[in-house]
Amino acid sequence: KQEVTQIPAALSVPEGENLVLNCSFTDSAIYNLQWFRQDPGKGLTSLLLIQSSQREQTSGRLNASLDKSSGRSTLYIAASQPGDSATYLCAVLVDSGYALNFGKGTSLLVTP
Amino acid sequence: EAQVTQNPRYLITVTGKKLTVTCSQNMNHEYMSWYRQDPGLGLRQIYYSMNVEVTDKGDVPEGYKVSRKEKRNFPLILESPSPNQTSLYFCASSVTGVLGEQYFGPGTRLTVT
Numbered sequence: 634k635q636e637v638t639q640i641p642a643a644l645s646v647p648e649g650e651n652l653v654l655n656c657s658f659t660d661s662a663i664y665n666l667q668w669f670r671q672d673p674g675k676g677l678t679s680l681l682l683i684q685s686s687q688r689e690q691t692s693g694r695l696n697a698s699l700d701k702s703s704g705r706s707t708l709y710i711a712a713s714q715p716g717d718s719a720t721y722l723c724a725v726l727v728d729s730g731y732a733l734n735f736g737k738g739t740s741l742l743v744t745p
Numbered sequence: 746e747a748q749v750t751q752n753p754r755y756l757i758t759v760t761g762k763k764l765t766v767t768c769s770q771n772m773n774h775e776y777m778s779w780y781r782q783d784p785g786l787g788l789r790q791i792y793y794s795m796n797v798e799v800t801d802k803g804d805v806p807e808g809y810k811v812s813r814k815e816k817r818n819f820p821l822i823l824e825s826p827s828p829n830q831t832s833l834y835f836c837a838s839s840v841t842g843v844l845g846e847q848y849f850g851p852g853t854r855l856t857v858t
Contacts (some may be wrong), residue, residue, distance in 0.1 A: 676849040705840050732790035732803050
């Protein structure tokens with residue numbers, strides 16, 4: 634079964650720092666990988682979706698990379714802001730799967 | 746506004762009292778699914794539906810039922826809730842099945858005493 638691990642579990646940084654969140658998965662036979670943001674009391678918001686044939690995706694200050702062979706993805710957040718404080722989840726879809734396999738998330742706090 | 750809605754958002758109930766959590770999407774998505782989120786366990790899929798009248802079990806279906814009579818609605822039914830079903834529940838939908846970008850509802854926090 635696909636295992637998805639996110640490190641660190643929690644992270645606190647001062648405003649303005651560039652930061653990297655890590656996601657690793659055990660089975661490299663994935664169809665795609667998604668990064669989500671979860672705010673307290675709210676649902677998940679999709680940030681970036683990377684297909685297995687892609688190496689990276691960018692949206693604004695966010696850049697996600699995918700290295701399928703090594704089972705890793707990173708989410709890079711440039712010039713972090715307090716509004717970026719949230720829990721970030723990565724989820725992978727295995728080939729022929731019908732469900733996303735989620736990591737447990739990284740809780741990010743950006744302090745002013 | 747394109748969205749997935751869930752009702753109720755919060756529910757406290759007692760063991761054995763049947764309940765239904767509704768989920769509705771206004772994006773004409775064919776694929777819908779239910780997840781539960783528990784501390785230390787992350788999100789796990791309960792059931793999913795590829796289209797009207799097509800449903801299948803996810804990773805943790807025990808104690809739950811679903812139905813998909815209309816494209817926009819995908820209710821989650823707990824026939825006899827138990828305390829181990831206390832959790833945060835999310836409904837999600839996608840236009841291209843599980844392969845595409847998933848849109849999540851705001852969540853329903855259920856407590857079974």
